[in-house]
Amino acid sequence: MQQFVGNQQTQQHLQRHPTRGPGITTPNTLPDGPLPGAIAPVDTSENVDAEGNRITRAPSGRWHLTALPQNLHFPLASGTKPELLPLNPNAAFEALHVRCQAVQAQQLANAERLRGDMKYWFAKVYYFVTTYELEAIANGVYQYPHMKMQEVILFNETYQVNLAQWEQGAHDRVESNWREAFAAADDENGGTWYLPGSKEIGNALLPSMEAHIRFDLPRAMASAYRTHYAGIPGTAIDDFQADFYRMGPVFDEAQAALLPEMDEYTYGFDPGSWGPVRDTVFPFMFHVGMEREHAWERAEYLATQRRARADDVARGLHNSQTARHPLQTALFDVDGAEIQDYKWMQQPGEQPDPQPPGPRHLPAPSAPTLRRIYFRYDRPRGAENLEEAVRPDQDLRFGMN
Numbered sequence: 001m002q003q004f005v006g007n008q009q010t011q012q013h014l015q016r017h018p019t020r021g022p023g024i025t026t027p028n029t030l031p032d033g034p035l036p037g038a039i040a041p042v043d044t045s046e047n048v049d050a051e052g053n054r055i056t057r058a059p060s061g062r063w064h065l066t067a068l069p070q071n072l073h074f075p076l077a078s079g080t081k082p083e084l085l086p087l088n089p090n091a092a093f094e095a096l097h098v099r100c101q102a103v104q105a106q107q108l109a110n111a112e113r114l115r116g117d118m119k120y121w122f123a124k125v126y127y128f129v130t131t132y133e134l135e136a137i138a139n140g141v142y143q144y145p146h147m148k149m150q151e152v153i154l155f156n157e158t159y160q161v162n163l164a165q166w167e168q169g170a171h172d173r174v175e176s177n178w179r180e181a182f183a184a185a186d187d188e189n190g191g192t193w194y195l196p197g198s199k200e201i202g203n204a205l206l207p208s209m210e211a212h213i214r215f216d217l218p219r220a221m222a223s224a225y226r227t228h229y230a231g232i233p234g235t236a237i238d239d240f241q242a243d244f245y246r247m248g249p250v251f252d253e254a255q256a257a258l259l260p261e262m263d264e265y266t267y268g269f270d271p272g273s274w275g276p277v278r279d280t281v282f283p284f285m286f287h288v289g290m291e292r293e294h295a296w297e298r299a300e301y302l303a304t305q306r307r308a309r310a311d312d313v314a315r316g317l318h319n320s321q322t323a324r325h326p327l328q329t330a331l332f333d334v335d336g337a338e339i340q341d342y343k344w345m346q347q348p349g350e351q352p353d354p355q356p357p358g359p360r361h362l363p364a365p366s367a368p369t370l371r372r373i374y375f376r377y378d379r380p381r382g383a384e385n386l387e388e389a390v391r392p393d394q395d396l397r398f399g400m401n
Contacts, residue, residue, distance in 0.1 A: 049063075072090065125257075136148075153349065157349030247292075302317070
């Protein structure tokens, strides 16, 4: 009974003397004011990476930036989504750029080593493509330069693995697209007495371009997307499409850089070395722009096939492409041979992003301290009764005469 009466009278006291400040539970006899150490509203974006950029974790488990950094050390094209830049973007850019410079040096070394071999022509134009790609990145052509460099690394990994196996004589371990391409190039070694030099170069170069653009290019793009970007809300592989088409000038510059050497290999009476003839005939042999469009379509398809069986992926991709381009019969050919066993979902060198070592948090507010609340009942007795909380079921045990 005492407990009930005490609680009831305490509640009546609080109703007669309401608090005056928001969040304050002291009666009128004590000054109002904010609680010392009160907790501020929760900041849901308080995680930051090592460079101080705010990050958050998507439901898929992937961490990403929430805003464009203010202190980037590299240029970007307009329209970049911050979610599609990696954590610590400056450090990531530098690390990828160092690796791409090593790729560039390796490709030049390949070309110089292959001089006199008809595989030289693709190796050299490949080096030029990487060189002009890195220039475009340095000039801020792309929205997502990290993705472009990740692709460069994956392209090179595929080429180097297959070239090494071919040169070691392990032809059965070479992927079928490159097995056809390298064999076609080797067939042109030594030249012929009846073919012009431009035709020999074309016979050696075009199968390697088919192997790269029709197969390695879409696989690497899809792999880079799935590995580093898939699962970020509000994004898709289509966000990288603009950068893909911005690469057009890179191929034009690479081709132009190779032409002087091709002219040295041919003779003045070789029609294939004449600019107007070359510009007219080459697109009919291999239309780079159209082939790249097909490559993008394949990358879009592959980007969504994370858990599908390999056979189902190959069959679905083949059906998708033939439905889109019913009049084209060589969509999956290299040097006239249809490639049927390409491993679309097995990208050499694919490495998932390491998990962050734990996000660094902004300083949290200090723990709250609750002000002690004093209550008076009847008249003071010289010492006031102390309670730290008020609950309807609490035994306040006021002393009463």
